[in-house]
Amino acid sequence: MRKVTVILLLVAMLVATGIVPATAQGDRPFEGQTVVVVTQTGRAIGGPVEDHAPEWEEMTGARVELQQFAFGELFEKIITDFETGAGDYDMLIFPADWAGDFMAPGYLAEVPQEILDEIDIDDVIPLYSQRITAWGDTIYALPYDGDAHMLYYRKDLINNEEYSAEFEAEYGYPLGEPETWSQYLDMAAWFNGREVETAGEMAPIYGVLEAQRRNAQSYWVFLSHAAGYGKIPGNPCFFFSCDDMTPQVNNPGWVRALEEYVQVGQYGPPEMINYDVADTRIHFPAGESVFNIDWGDVGPISYNPDASVVVGDVGFAPLPGGDEYWDYEAGEWVEGPNRAPFIAFGGWIIGVAANSDVRDAAFDFAAFMASPEMVQLLAVTPDTGINPSRFSQFENLDLWLDAGFDREGAEDYLDAILNTINHPNAVLDLRITGSAEYLQTLDVEISRAVAGEISAQEALDNVAEQWDAITDRLGRDSQLEQYRSAVGWSPE
Amino acid sequence: MQQSNAQPAYIEKTGNGTREDRVMKQVFLTPAVAVLLLLSIFPLFWSLGISFTDVQRGSAAATTTTDDGTVVEDSGFLGLGFHATLRNYARMPEDERLLTAARNTLFYVLAGVTIQYIIGFGLALVLHQPFRGRNIIRVIFLMPMMMTPVAVAYTGRMMFDTSIAPLAQLLRTISHTLGLERPLFIPWLTDGSVAPWTIVLIDSWQWIPFMTLILLAGMQAIPEDIYEAARVDGASSWQILRKITFPILLPISATVILIRGLEIFKIIDVIVVTTGGGPGSATESLTMYIFKTALTFGNYGYAAAISYILLILVIIFATIFLAAMRYLTPRTSG
Numbered sequence: 001m002r003k004v005t006v007i008l009l010l011v012a013m014l015v016a017t018g019i020v021p022a023t024a025q026g027d028r029p030f031e032g033q034t035v036v037v038v039t040q041t042g043r044a045i046g047g048p049v050e051d052h053a054p055e056w057e058e059m060t061g062a063r064v065e066l067q068q069f070a071f072g073e074l075f076e077k078i079i080t081d082f083e084t085g086a087g088d089y090d091m092l093i094f095p096a097d098w099a100g101d102f103m104a105p106g107y108l109a110e111v112p113q114e115i116l117d118e119i120d121i122d123d124v125i126p127l128y129s130q131r132i133t134a135w136g137d138t139i140y141a142l143p144y145d146g147d148a149h150m151l152y153y154r155k156d157l158i159n160n161e162e163y164s165a166e167f168e169a170e171y172g173y174p175l176g177e178p179e180t181w182s183q184y185l186d187m188a189a190w191f192n193g194r195e196v197e198t199a200g201e202m203a204p205i206y207g208v209l210e211a212q213r214r215n216a217q218s219y220w221v222f223l224s225h226a227a228g229y230g231k232i233p234g235n236p237c238f239f240f241s242c243d244d245m246t247p248q249v250n251n252p253g254w255v256r257a258l259e260e261y262v263q264v265g266q267y268g269p270p271e272m273i274n275y276d277v278a279d280t281r282i283h284f285p286a287g288e289s290v291f292n293i294d295w296g297d298v299g300p301i302s303y304n305p306d307a308s309v310v311v312g313d314v315g316f317a318p319l320p321g322g323d324e325y326w327d328y329e330a331g332e333w334v335e336g337p338n339r340a341p342f343i344a345f346g347g348w349i350i351g352v353a354a355n356s357d358v359r360d361a362a363f364d365f366a367a368f369m370a371s372p373e374m375v376q377l378l379a380v381t382p383d384t385g386i387n388p389s390r391f392s393q394f395e396n397l398d399l400w401l402d403a404g405f406d407r408e409g410a411e412d413y414l415d416a417i418l419n420t421i422n423h424p425n426a427v428l429d430l431r432i433t434g435s436a437e438y439l440q441t442l443d444v445e446i447s448r449a450v451a452g453e454i455s456a457q458e459a460l461d462n463v464a465e466q467w468d469a470i471t472d473r474l475g476r477d478s479q480l481e482q483y484r485s486a487v488g489w490s491p492e
Numbered sequence: 493m494q495q496s497n498a499q500p501a502y503i504e505k506t507g508n509g510t511r512e513d514r515v516m517k518q519v520f521l522t523p524a525v526a527v528l529l530l531l532s533i534f535p536l537f538w539s540l541g542i543s544f545t546d547v548q549r550g551s552a553a554a555t556t557t558t559d560d561g562t563v564v565e566d567s568g569f570l571g572l573g574f575h576a577t578l579r580n581y582a583r584m585p586e587d588e589r590l591l592t593a594a595r596n597t598l599f600y601v602l603a604g605v606t607i608q609y610i611i612g613f614g615l616a617l618v619l620h621q622p623f624r625g626r627n628i629i630r631v632i633f634l635m636p637m638m639m640t641p642v643a644v645a646y647t648g649r650m651m652f653d654t655s656i657a658p659l660a661q662l663l664r665t666i667s668h669t670l671g672l673e674r675p676l677f678i679p680w681l682t683d684g685s686v687a688p689w690t691i692v693l694i695d696s697w698q699w700i701p702f703m704t705l706i707l708l709a710g711m712q713a714i715p716e717d718i719y720e721a722a723r724v725d726g727a728s729s730w731q732i733l734r735k736i737t738f739p740i741l742l743p744i745s746a747t748v749i750l751i752r753g754l755e756i757f758k759i760i761d762v763i764v765v766t767t768g769g770g771p772g773s774a775t776e777s778l779t780m781y782i783f784k785t786a787l788t789f790g791n792y793g794y795a796a797a798i799s800y801i802l803l804i805l806v807i808i809f810a811t812i813f814l815a816a817m818r819y820l821t822p823r824t825s826g
Contacts, residue, residue, distance in 0.1 A: 079787065
């Protein structure tokens, strides 16, 4: 009995001196564990982890170590870790496009049902809760961000009646939200270099700001142009033919899109060829251009008075479409508007490495970051890289008004996103094994065309040749099967 | 056989010391040699081997059908899952991107080394002169060398921005002062013909201090009486530089040029940060191409083959350079 008393006294002393934590294991379930998180560098995507990890650390007793890499190197860092079995990362925040390379080989752990319940998965729009987080029938990642490309424009200029009359006299139609890429180019050309009023000062403005930097996220912007000219209504197979996996990247629709993407360079700043989206997100809210193409991030940034001189002057719209499209099955151009919004990227998703030795802690932190409250907060906060992906975010207008949007702007912004993701002719991003490789190949060649090294046709012919080689190497049949499944195509 | 002296055999003396000495040398050297073999020589030959294979991430397993119709998975060379092949080397002459990267890399080496040596030599001459505050200025000159290349590259990217950078502002001010109708504009990083020069400038900004440091050390080692004798003989400053300083520094010059040349062959960090290899493929280096080929495309065989081509280029450069230096360096009699 005396012995027991002595032991109890010793324990009490240790607790009092802080050597043994006062809280029980159940209160801080991951005490002493470290979750290594890997994602891209910068405030977008990585920033929220940096900002909110301390709250989770406080609750669980675990520690979060954030490792960030430039987007151009992120895939290489993660795949090298997986292939070598180094096990350096526990939780990954990565583009949904890479599912084929990460999920198919089993590098990610299946998400337990209780974690899905915890984040209220039913509140997530099905596009983001199922199509981008699963491989086959198994869910390997948590939805975090809802991504689709959209058009931003200076509505104070586009809706200006005086400008509209002048423009109409020249082009035969009034200024307005552009519905086709041709209109977009006309308006960009007309405004480019024109002195307009921005934040009370008259200064020349550029027509457009589009990311064109190589080894970055620019190729998605080109794909947004290509969707309007290369997507056949009713046929979901945009990148490849679903008959035999023939690349469509060099068909006349895609070539026209690349020619226009090159042309766009004339209507932007000279530095634009070296701009990634991180750059255009600074320059567009600074009032430097009439148009901008980007993910949903620019909406909240445009309403941030610390970063934007055009608060309330930005309009939001789905991407323009082609004024014709190439029907590769018929081998001919089809006249008429063809709006085909591009669900670029799909979104950043959160996975946990299958070989993580702190898997439970990693899933817990993943659920914390992907929780409804967290993503609601992040979506309305500028520079987080997180865009709306849940029904509740579209239904609750107050969320946006509280974040500084005006009612008209909030409705316009949410409508533009919904009209994009719900569009019957929307194009889903490439999501098969080797996606990163296919897209990196595209990146290099379109960059050569933009720099004037080779023609648009030559560039895309090179891409098609390399895509065929990649497909053959990875197995044409299995790639075809994956692609059909990814776009929801089945033989009639 | 009878021993020539009474010492036991284990301490028999030879030209290399006693047998015990030799054993101890081997004992101490073996771990170092083993580590060297394991970490350097083995990967070297392993990568050479890989360069002759088709090993690549995600390759579909090849299958063959036997006479009875059974489909058998091809286990490849020695059952290792890949095949021995010359395809990586055969592909190279037709790989336009590789040739461009090789051409860019050679440009970086030749332009970079030339600029860095000339300016480094000039700065060393200046810093060799006695003037007030020389020591602090020497330290300031060395600071870029102490920065990480990525930080240097980000600094360079900011400096060479064409709209908001100080250089752009300077050009606009000059244009305004000169009353030019169109402001002076240099597309530092956005034009394929200018961007490689900008990369060289950024790299040079960091590494000129290295040249300066070594050459300055060489200059300080030249005995002052040689200069005094030359001045007594009526030599001008230019003659002293051309006939004394430069020839005496040639061996050191050869060393720094070789070190920098070999380093520039491996340039990647500055390029990734400033241009990402663009515009187009105007600034992509061989190392960057190897990195992408191996880690983005998972084509380890081809990446290894290109690495060996880079190695051969480096060896050719070093051999030609050293031969030229031997020819140019004045020989001492004797």
